[in-house]
Amino acid sequence: MQIVTDSGADLCLPxxxxxxxxxxxxxxxxxxxxxxxxxxxxIETDEFYDLLAASDSLPVTSQPSAGEFAETYRRLAATDPDxxxxxxxxxxxxxxxxxxxxxxxxxxADVTHFDTKTLCAAAGWQVKAxxxxxxxxxxxxxIVALMERxxxxxxxxxxxxxxxxxxxxxxxxxxxxxxxxxxNLKPLIGVEKERxxxxxxxxxxxxxxxxxxxxxLMAKQHTPGTALRVQVLHSYNPEGAxxxxxxVGQRFDCTWLPVGPMSLVLGAHTGPSMVGxxxxxxxxxxxxx
Numbered sequence: 001m002q003i004v005t006d007s008g009a010d011l012c013l014p015x016x017x018x019x020x021x022x023x024x025x026x027x028x029x030x031x032x033x034x035x036x037x038x039x040x041x042x043i044e045t046d047e048f049y050d051l052l053a054a055s056d057s058l059p060v061t062s063q064p065s066a067g068e069f070a071e072t073y074r075r076l077a078a079t080d081p082d083x084x085x086x087x088x089x090x091x092x093x094x095x096x097x098x099x100x101x102x103x104x105x106x107x108x109a110d111v112t113h114f115d116t117k118t119l120c121a122a123a124g125w126q127v128k129a130x131x132x133x134x135x136x137x138x139x140x141x142x143i144v145a146l147m148e149r150x151x152x153x154x155x156x157x158x159x160x161x162x163x164x165x166x167x168x169x170x171x172x173x174x175x176x177x178x179x180x181x182x183x184n185l186k187p188l189i190g191v192e193k194e195r196x197x198x199x200x201x202x203x204x205x206x207x208x209x210x211x212x213x214x215x216x217l218m219a220k221q222h223t224p225g226t227a228l229r230v231q232v233l234h235s236y237n238p239e240g241a242x243x244x245x246x247x248v249g250q251r252f253d254c255t256w257l258p259v260g261p262m263s264l265v266l267g268a269h270t271g272p273s274m275v276g277x278x279x280x281x282x283x284x285x286x287x288x289x
Contacts, residue, residue, distance in 0.1 A: 001082040001140065003131045004072060006064065006095045007039040008088035008263050009116065009123035010233060021131035026072055028095065028265040032059045045261045049236040049272050058165065059268040063095035069102025077109035084112050084134070084143065086127050088119040089196030112140060114147060117196035120262050121231040121278035122154045129288045136289035146288070151193070153284035157201060157217055158189045159210035160235075161273035186210035188217060207273075211240065214277055215247045224251045227282040231257035235267030235274035244275050255282050 005011075007027045011018060018025065027038040030048065033055050037043035043051075052059065069085075076083055085103070090096040096115050103111040114130075116123040126147040133143045160166075188202040188210060201217055204210040222228060230248055234241040241259050248254060261267070267274060 001084055001134045001143075002076045002080050003127065003134060004069075004076070004083055004085040004099070004111075005123075005127045006087050006099075008093060008095060008119050008265060009086065009127050010120050010262050011124045011128060012121065012231070012233070012258050012260050013128070021128070021135065023127060023131050024072060024076065026064045026068055026099075028064060028093075028263070029062045030059050030265050030268045031062070032268075033057050039263060039265050043264070045236070045264045045267075048264045049267070052268075052272065061265045061268050063093055063098050066098050066101035066105065069099045070105040073103055073106040073109040073111055077106060081108055081110045082140075083109055084114065084130060084140065086114045086116060086123075086130060086147070088123050089117050089191065090115050091117070091196035092119060092198065112144070114144060115196065116147070117151060117193055118154065118156055118191050119196075120156060120266055120276060121233050121257070122151075122156045122191075122280075125154060125229075125231075125278065125280075125285075126150050129285070132289045138289070150280070150284055150288075154278060154280040155218075155221065156191050156276060156278045157214045158270070158274055158276035159186050159204075159207070159214060160189075160270050160275070161186065161207050162271055163187070165269060165271035188213050190217075207240065208243070211244045211247060211275065214244065215251055218248065218277070218279055219251055222252065222279075222281070225253055227253045228255070228279050229257070229282045229285055230254045230277060230279045232259045232275070232277050233262040234259075234276070235262055235264075235270055236272035237275050240273070240275040244277060248277060248279075252279075
């Protein structure tokens with residue numbers, strides 16, 4: 001079995017580990033000032049934010065085409081037709097639909113599609129667990145059940161300094177976003193599990209207060225001192241990420257995954273100030289190979 005995913009699921013792995021786990025990443029696309037870039041192929045994170053800072057335009061993002069997925073499935077099916085295609089939430093992106101359409105063009109491939117109902121690091125956790133289970137020889141059914149358990153146990157929460165990118169992208173209510181922007185409020189944003197869409201979890205009057213608010217939300221779900229698996233990612237805000245990591249570490253017994261930049265396509269939706277945390281009870285990963 002082979003694993004396909006999209007660049008909206010943050011793996012945070014060096015290329016050699018992605019290759020070792022045989023994960024095939026289909027890139028999302030960001031367009032700025034009339035130029036389109038495939039994430040991780042035509043442009044890297046630092047380059048994108050440099051361009052964004054120099055531009056008067058707002059970026060537009062798009063999922064890979066059905067044809068791009070078909071090309072990937074066709075290439076992989078030549079050696080192994082059994083494919084598990086795992087994607088960022090269908091509640092915020094058309095990527096899963098494009099993947100399903102692509103599979104219809106490749107009848108020789110036996111593709112199982114899986115909606116993580118989340119994005120960023122929490123989606124990447126499901127992809128990496130699946131890849132390790134494939135390497136260990138698990139059945140498809142057992143791997144899907146593992147991803148479902150990890151998805152149920154994992155949460156994500158985010159905050160940011162400015163809302164214009166989210167408003168522009170239509171990912172939040174325009175009116176609520178406009179009011180919050182005028183009041184200079186910093187929203188606490190989560191991803192709900194039923195449809196995998198953004199949900200507002202609270203707000204704060206300062207960015208530092210919002211970071212503390214994220215940790216307070218974690219403490220409502222998990223008793224302080226609980227053993228958690230935690231990963232902090234950011235769009236282009238390493239200082240905010242470092243502060244959030246410190247605050248989380250003061251409250252919980254953390255197994256840390258690397259701090260780093262999130263998918264630049266996700267950052268294009270939120271702007272460079274976004275900071276987020278993915279977390280789950282460490283025990284939820286005890287049976288991952």
